[in-house]
Amino acid sequence: MTRVPATFDFLSSTISRLKLRQMSLVLALIETRNLHRAAESLNLSQPAATKLLQEIERTLGVSLFDRQPRGMVPTVYGMAAARHARLLLRDLHRLQQEMEGLKRGIAGTVHLGSVMAAVPRLIAGALASISQQHPTLRVSLLTDTSDALLAELHGGRLDVVVGRPISKRDRDSLTWEPLLDEEIRIVVGANNPLLARRGLTLADLAQENWVMQQDTTPMRHTIEAAFATAGLDLPRHSVETVSMLATASLLAQTGMVGSVPDSIASYFIALGTLAELPVELPAGMEPCGLITLADRPIGPALECLMTTLRSTAHQLRITSEPLEPMP
Known part of the structure; x- marks a missing residue:
């Protein structure tokens, strides 16, 4: 007789005891940090919500929240449970949408x-x-x-x-x-004095003040690699922003230099607010x-x-x- 693995027994037992209302309560508690407000959001009495929370903690064998004077503070187990609860409920919503979609197109x-x-x-x-x-x-x-x-x-x-x-x-x-x-283009405001200089190189631009994206972004990595490849230090940058609109506005109103993707550069160049500097980057983005x-x-x-x-x-x-x- 084939023996069912113990891990399967545990999974089957856990699934049979977990309830969608429990998952919803965990997410509500993450949002509100208050059992009374979480219960109200689910149309539950506070005793019923307390019972649901006790049931899921008993099923999982861990404490999901610490009861503190400032409210319900999620433990590391609570944060993990909330992450999976969010995915589970999202999948069920997708399932409903997919069934409706298949019915109606x-x-x-x-x-x-x-x-x-x-x-x-x-x-x-x-x-x-x-x-x-x-x-x-x-x-x-x-x-x-x-x-x-x-x-x-x-x-x-x-x-x-x-x-x-x-x-x-x-x-x-x-x-x-x-x-x-998509290529990255080095741009400045349409009236920037750098546009009148000939023979500009990346070394020249290393002396300028730049607007840069934050250091976690692929574009920033590309700029850093370009200057490193050319044997140059990264230029000083008094502003870091991920907003292309903010970048374009700053460049248009200051003497700073920036880098933006070709599609963004083309748009603002066509508007007449930015202009491209004839300096190529030795590294590109994926x-x-x-x-x-x-x-x-x-x-x-x-x-x-x-x-x-x-x-x-x-x-x-x-x-x-x-x-x-x-x-």
């Missing part, structure tokens, strides 16, 4: 994260196509740096990211599909691509969005038309 909400560089052409073009071809499919868009977006992806708050993997951990746990190559969690299923709505992004990227590669400023 492509429908539901996809949570998309994107680096700003991809927004003007790739993301805007793909979402325009989605709105015309699949009006019942909703897309929630979050823009940030690759490192911040990947944290949201790992936390289950995003379904897909258009960005760049930045660490070995990312490459081991994610699937990455390149979409677009292509911008589609990133998903390797162990997460891809439903019809997400597959539809990813297919549209691939198609839009293909069109951009073969046309490469300059971006016109908005009226």
